[in-house]
Amino acid sequence: MEPATVALTQVTALVGDDLAPADGTVVIEGGRVAAVGAVPVPAGAREVPLPGCTVLPGLVDTHVHLGAPDGRGPLALLRALADHLRFQPGRRRAFLAHGVTTVCSLGDENAWVHDLRRRTADGVLAGPRVRIAGPLFTAPGGHPVATVGAAPGDDWVRVPGSPDQAREQVAALAGGEDPVDVVKVVQDRGDPARRTLEPIAPPVLAAITEEAHRHGVPVVAHWGTLPDLAELLEAGADHLQHLEPRGPLAGWPADLLEAMVERGVTLAPTLAVTEALLDAGTARTLRRRVLEFHEAGGTVLAGSDTGMPAVRPGAGLLREIELLAACGLGPAEALAAATTGPARTLGAGAPLAPGAPADLLVVRGDPRTDPGALRRIALVLRDGRPTTRRRPRRGETP
Structure with a gap:
């Protein structure tokens, strides 16, 4: 069964080969990335707000x-x-x-x-x-x-x-x-x-x-x-x-x-x-x-x-x-x-871009400037399906 359409909102996505930051939304449909950036949330999509988080390739x-x-x-x-x-x-x-x-x-x-x-x-x-x-x-x-x-x-x-x-x-x-x-x-x-x-x-x-x-x-x-x-x-x-x-x-x-x-x-x-x-x-x-x-x-x-x-x-x-x-x-x-x-x-993994498999890591903070952000995991997706989701610890940004 394919996962439903999901929209990760209020995030910064690291997009493409150069991991360029794009603020907005990551839309996932059928286990793949459908859209990234300043895009609307599709009708009927399950919205997951993740303020203060960065979405990057797994x-x-x-x-x-x-x-x-x-x-x-x-x-x-x-x-x-x-x-x-x-x-x-x-x-x-x-x-x-x-x-x-x-x-x-x-x-x-x-x-x-x-x-x-x-x-x-x-x-x-x-x-x-x-x-x-x-x-x-x-x-x-x-x-x-x-x-x-x-x-x-x-x-x-x-x-x-x-x-x-x-x-x-x-x-x-x-x-x-x-x-x-x-x-x-x-x-x-x-x-x-x-x-x-x-x-x-x-x-x-x-x-x-x-x-x-x-x-x-x-x-x-x-x-x-x-x-x-x-x-x-x-x-x-x-x-x-x-x-x-x-x-x-x-x-x-x-x-x-x-x-x-x-x-x-x-x-x-x-x-x-x-x-x-x-x-x-x-x-x-x-x-x-x-x-x-x-x-x-x-x-x-x-x-x-x-x-x-x-x-x-x-x-x-x-x-x-x-x-x-x-x-x-x-x-x-x-x-x-x-x-x-x-x-x-x-050919291992894929940049975050429309059409790519939704193998994604969501962390609290910005790993481009702080390697420690990779240890503050909010969500892990494999083929668009959540495999790991963690609530923020005390003192962390929600």
Whole structure:
């Protein structure tokens, strides 16, 4: 059953690719945005006055792992198994409760995550829209085979032994009637001071990216060191995940930075997952590197790496946005990294405009100037249907 026509009135809407403010009304019909701005309330519409509130596109977390357990030990594994069988109900609710209406899951059991994507798309399961990579591509001695014990035959990894095998495996995922949204590769040499890892051989890496692009599917890459980055750029990867001290701690090599920007390669630094692991000086340096990439013209995206220890669904993305703002991007650019940036570069989410799905977040205050406004949620809509509505706390603007 389609939702009735709803008019969110007395709001400021952040409209289009540049999140331009438009005061007035947001009209929602049939699960989509029908009109925005100084427009009349349609006859028969249910009016929801929200004075002092801002309506913006639902947030996009560009890096989650929906199938990963939340902890270790027998009880954690039992809970993880139960949640896995039920398609992670707690995580789905938590994402929506924090205004996250789209997630990109980068490394899960292939059959399971395809099923989850179908069920959330059909509305059988409540939750954010799910974009998927399915299994991730790695080397026999690479992460996660050599780190967490993934077996080459597991459904959440692919370990091609040759370029031809790589093409076959990518075609099986990116072709057909139910293709993945992105292909993920792990190109990571590890840490020479602790444990080295095997990266994907360059001919195999090139075959993966070429085949993915032949099917119109972008390539997302986990990386660690500057040699990893150079090989990924040579192979034609589209989106980079993580920014670690093993990478450009001493500065971006000019040729690599120029290549990233010229080719439109995005960077999701996942600062929320490394925040607790790094000393203050190293964390500040990495934030400077994010700002340098941004100031050079690069596109920064917000990804939390939810599924890893201490990064909670939804809350992790809000923290990532705060950390991006602290890099020097400022609140407005950090907000774009979780809304219009993913929509433009990954096709994940959509700007607030007539015809777009009504996946919307309503907050008290203005998140363009105050990142804390994202924590003052008034309403979350998924396909025009309320999933979360909160009364203002004492002292908040109603």
